[in-house]
Amino acid sequence: MRLERWQQIPTGTRDLLPHETGRVRETVAGILDRMRRWGYREVTTPTLEYLDVLVRGEGGTVGSRLFKLVDRDGELLALRPEMTTPVARLVATRLREAPLPLRLAYAGQVFRWREAGSGQLREFPQIGCELIGAATLEADAEIVTVAVEALQATGVDQFSISLGHVGFLRGLLGGLGLADPVFEDVRTLLYQKDFVGLRRLLEAHDAAPARVNALLALPTLQGPSALQQAARFADVPEVRTVVEDLASLERMLRAYGAWDAVTVDLSIIRDFDYYTGIVFEGHTTALGVPLLGGGRYDRLLERFGVSRPATGFAVRVERVLSAEESAADAWAPDAVVAFENGSRERALACARVLRARGLTVAVEVQGRGWEEVAREAAARGVARALLVRGQAVVVRERDGREHTVAFDELAAGTGEERVP
Amino acid sequence: MSAVTIAIPSGRLLDGAVRLLEAAGYLAPEAWRGTRRLILPGMDGTITCLIAKPVDLLTYVEHGAADLGVAGKDTLLEQGCDVYELVDLGFGFCRGVLAFPEESVGTWERNDPLRVATKYPHVTERYFWGRGRAVDIITMHGTVELAPQVGLADGIMDLVMTGRTLAENHLVEVAELFQSTARLVVNRVSLRSRADVVAAVVERIRAAVTASTAAPPA
Numbered sequence: 001m002r003l004e005r006w007q008q009i010p011t012g013t014r015d016l017l018p019h020e021t022g023r024v025r026e027t028v029a030g031i032l033d034r035m036r037r038w039g040y041r042e043v044t045t046p047t048l049e050y051l052d053v054l055v056r057g058e059g060g061t062v063g064s065r066l067f068k069l070v071d072r073d074g075e076l077l078a079l080r081p082e083m084t085t086p087v088a089r090l091v092a093t094r095l096r097e098a099p100l101p102l103r104l105a106y107a108g109q110v111f112r113w114r115e116a117g118s119g120q121l122r123e124f125p126q127i128g129c130e131l132i133g134a135a136t137l138e139a140d141a142e143i144v145t146v147a148v149e150a151l152q153a154t155g156v157d158q159f160s161i162s163l164g165h166v167g168f169l170r171g172l173l174g175g176l177g178l179a180d181p182v183f184e185d186v187r188t189l190l191y192q193k194d195f196v197g198l199r200r201l202l203e204a205h206d207a208a209p210a211r212v213n214a215l216l217a218l219p220t221l222q223g224p225s226a227l228q229q230a231a232r233f234a235d236v237p238e239v240r241t242v243v244e245d246l247a248s249l250e251r252m253l254r255a256y257g258a259w260d261a262v263t264v265d266l267s268i269i270r271d272f273d274y275y276t277g278i279v280f281e282g283h284t285t286a287l288g289v290p291l292l293g294g295g296r297y298d299r300l301l302e303r304f305g306v307s308r309p310a311t312g313f314a315v316r317v318e319r320v321l322s323a324e325e326s327a328a329d330a331w332a333p334d335a336v337v338a339f340e341n342g343s344r345e346r347a348l349a350c351a352r353v354l355r356a357r358g359l360t361v362a363v364e365v366q367g368r369g370w371e372e373v374a375r376e377a378a379a380r381g382v383a384r385a386l387l388v389r390g391q392a393v394v395v396r397e398r399d400g401r402e403h404t405v406a407f408d409e410l411a412a413g414t415g416e417e418r419v420p
Numbered sequence: 421m422s423a424v425t426i427a428i429p430s431g432r433l434l435d436g437a438v439r440l441l442e443a444a445g446y447l448a449p450e451a452w453r454g455t456r457r458l459i460l461p462g463m464d465g466t467i468t469c470l471i472a473k474p475v476d477l478l479t480y481v482e483h484g485a486a487d488l489g490v491a492g493k494d495t496l497l498e499q500g501c502d503v504y505e506l507v508d509l510g511f512g513f514c515r516g517v518l519a520f521p522e523e524s525v526g527t528w529e530r531n532d533p534l535r536v537a538t539k540y541p542h543v544t545e546r547y548f549w550g551r552g553r554a555v556d557i558i559t560m561h562g563t564v565e566l567a568p569q570v571g572l573a574d575g576i577m578d579l580v581m582t583g584r585t586l587a588e589n590h591l592v593e594v595a596e597l598f599q600s601t602a603r604l605v606v607n608r609v610s611l612r613s614r615a616d617v618v619a620a621v622v623e624r625i626r627a628a629v630t631a632s633t634a635a636p637p638a
Contacts, residue, residue: 119479119483158613160612160613162612192500192505193502193503193504193505193608194496194505195504195505195506196493196505196506196507196508196603197505219504219506219606219611220615220619222612222615223615223616263612265612267611267612281612283609283612283613284613285609285613285614287484287609288482288483288484288485288607288608288609288610289483289484289608289609290608290609
């Protein structure tokens, strides 16, 4: 059988059915609510940005993972691959004069080109927040705490935040005293997480054995003893600062009540041209990919002409949801309302009253007979079916019990104990 | 906590991978032979071993379906997956080479666009780009050495162990693109969320590798 185009959606995209959309909305609302309580206000930026904006924010290599298009004036546009750059643009333009620090949150769809068959989405929701204008560890502690609370809000099981610092790797690499081209190769191997190749390269260049071993032990530099181990390389000033900062952060995060969910992890390798301080990832044992990622990026805003330290993170909502048990779609409205000839007005008034009480009410629109409506409603799990017949409202419970109330009583909001 | 899952590849590296897991005390000697099962329980219940197609192996580890895996460096180079490559396991040595038919080996010297058949399109393309040379890649899944003989390609890029296949097919090596051995790879989240157990497995395997290279079997 031939599959026609109209039966398909583009690779890496998803349709969400009502119960799935509901879960996404609920999760996003829960996270945004936590952020709101910490003072983060949501902003919205366009789905499309000028290509120049995205390249300025993320560097030239971003081009290969963008969906680009040309508008009718010949301008190059692209779908945003993440939200931090658009928010940075916003901060550097319309919020340039806003008092600092700025606490901004966002939630929206982002788009990245991915190889077909990689199992990765090309469009997915991202939700995050940025704390702009504070270069302090206090700000980092706050952002890590909000990240912990964001994951708590989603109810995902057994999550943890791995907290590292780009300065540690930078310091270790700087301490190797390698010539520039070799340094670039070392960085490439680190980004590829190729520790076998790294060992070969460093041994071939006679780098100081102690530092080589430190680099090679990187994947295990995590957990309660990580800072002590890292302190052994504190003869490099940058490493010393990192170790001190992380120790201070630990004390702060204890005070913030977030430390239980945090592990020091110096093995986190994130882009250290972009990040300038702490970096962190959120994980759960149920999933092989991070749930969230973030860190301090003090130099991004400079690319947009203002100097603002900044720290933030973004959550991969669809990953959070895939780490949870998904329940089958068991949704049904709280009540259905059918009516006899001549009773439309009273039926709609009745539905209005119930909706005003916060219930979901579906009115029969197919003109089916009462018995059929009531039977079908019970089968779908609707708690009550109502038939409006003149002055009388027949209420049938899901279990078949039936009683009648007067329309006036219902509309007046009395007799509440007998109707939904 | 559930057992740590190790994915090992069927095919060329299976034997070495099983021997290694036996040496590390994870698999009972000879337990796997003759079985067609794709999931083998470990001896002490700390690991589960699954057997995957080599080309799929890194996918299992990258997505976290397996915590660890044994993969050839050739596959790592070709697929560029987001996994930690931690230990050179020492076995499964081979080389990735470019080879041309004896009678037309001169085509390699001329700077003409070449057609190259290979199971490693990305590696091959990167190699040619790195040298500023034009190439048309023909991606194949097996018996690559056939391609030049039937006019499908000018030359091939393929794995060589002894060089016998090249010789039998009258192909001459003109360049080595990489050397490969089996590597131990780890999922990035497993390394963190199951740090203790995963690190213990890595160290036990590393120790088994060191022991086997220190005292090669007679």
